[in-house]
Amino acid sequence: EIVLTQSPGTLSLSPGERATLSCRASQSVSGSHLAWYQQKPGQAPRLLIYGASSRATGIPDRFSGSGSGTDFTLTISRLEPEDLAVYYCQQYGSSPRTFGQGTKVEIK
Amino acid sequence: EVQLVQSGAEVKKPGESLKISCKGSGYIFTSYWIGWVRQMPGKGLEWMGIIYPADSDTRYSPSFQGQVTISADKSISTAYLQWSSLKASDTAIYYCARRFDTSSPHFDYWGHGTLVTVSS
Numbered sequence: 729e730i731v732l733t734q735s736p737g738t739l740s741l742s743p744g745e746r747a748t749l750s751c752r753a754s755q756s757v758s759g760s761h762l763a764w765y766q767q768k769p770g771q772a773p774r775l776l777i778y779g780a781s782s783r784a785t786g787i788p789d790r791f792s793g794s795g796s797g798t799d800f801t802l803t804i805s806r807l808e809p810e811d812l813a814v815y816y817c818q819q820y821g822s823s824p825r826t827f828g829q830g831t832k833v834e835i836k
Numbered sequence: 837e838v839q840l841v842q843s844g845a846e847v848k849k850p851g852e853s854l855k856i857s858c859k860g861s862g863y864i865f866t867s868y869w870i871g872w873v874r875q876m877p878g879k880g881l882e883w884m885g886i887i888y889p890a891d892s893d894t895r896y897s898p899s900f901q902g903q904v905t906i907s908a909d910k911s912i913s914t915a916y917l918q919w920s921s922l923k924a925s926d927t928a929i930y931y932c933a934r935r936f937d938t939s940s941p942h943f944d945y946w947g948h949g950t951l952v953t954v955s956s
Contacts, residue, residue, distance in 0.1 A: 824883060
């Protein structure tokens with residue numbers, strides 16, 4: 729089973745700042761089959777990024793994904809107040825599919 | 837518009853059985869796998885299993901194999917998650933989600949979640 733470790737646990741930034749979230753896999757994720765999801769308080773998760781770097785439909789271009797192998801990054805270029813959420817990475821290259829434990833983004 | 841509408845919140849006692857549902861609309865239900873994801877109180881997401889409604893081919897995470905049963909009724913575009921004997925540790929929000937496709941099997945659409953509370 730591939731274990732995904734996200735860091736930091738919590739990120740506290742001001743509006744307009746850049747947020748960099750990390751997702752590290754215990755083994756190489758085949759085919760860059762990695763997604764990022766956003767979960768706002770009290771809501772279901774929402775797909776942001778798939779294939780490590782492809783934005784899902786309707787996702788603002790301030791969200792971007794990068795990486796391959798075992799190291800992946802989600803970047804929010806200019807934080808907005810509505811970006812307050814927990815962000816999860818998920819690998820779907822190997823079974824069982826697994827999620828990271830999440831990074832909470834707080835807005836100062 | 838793709839929608840996954842889940843059944844309402846449930847309160848059950850330990851040892852009781854339960855079946856929750858997820859109805860898909862706005863797309864061809866039999867063409868996409870449907871998965872289930874658990875979120876325990878204050879915790880992260882856990883991938884439970886997935887079903888292909890066209891032929892009911894089902895795959896489980898080892899952590900959930902034997903603990904739950906995933907099924908589907910393609911005639912009414914509905915997937916199910918069921919327990920035969922609930923435990924307090926089954927208390928969680930359960931989400932269904934549509935898997936995009938074989939080439940990129942991420943979850944592209946999610947249901948709103950069903951809160952299951954198991955308490956004596």
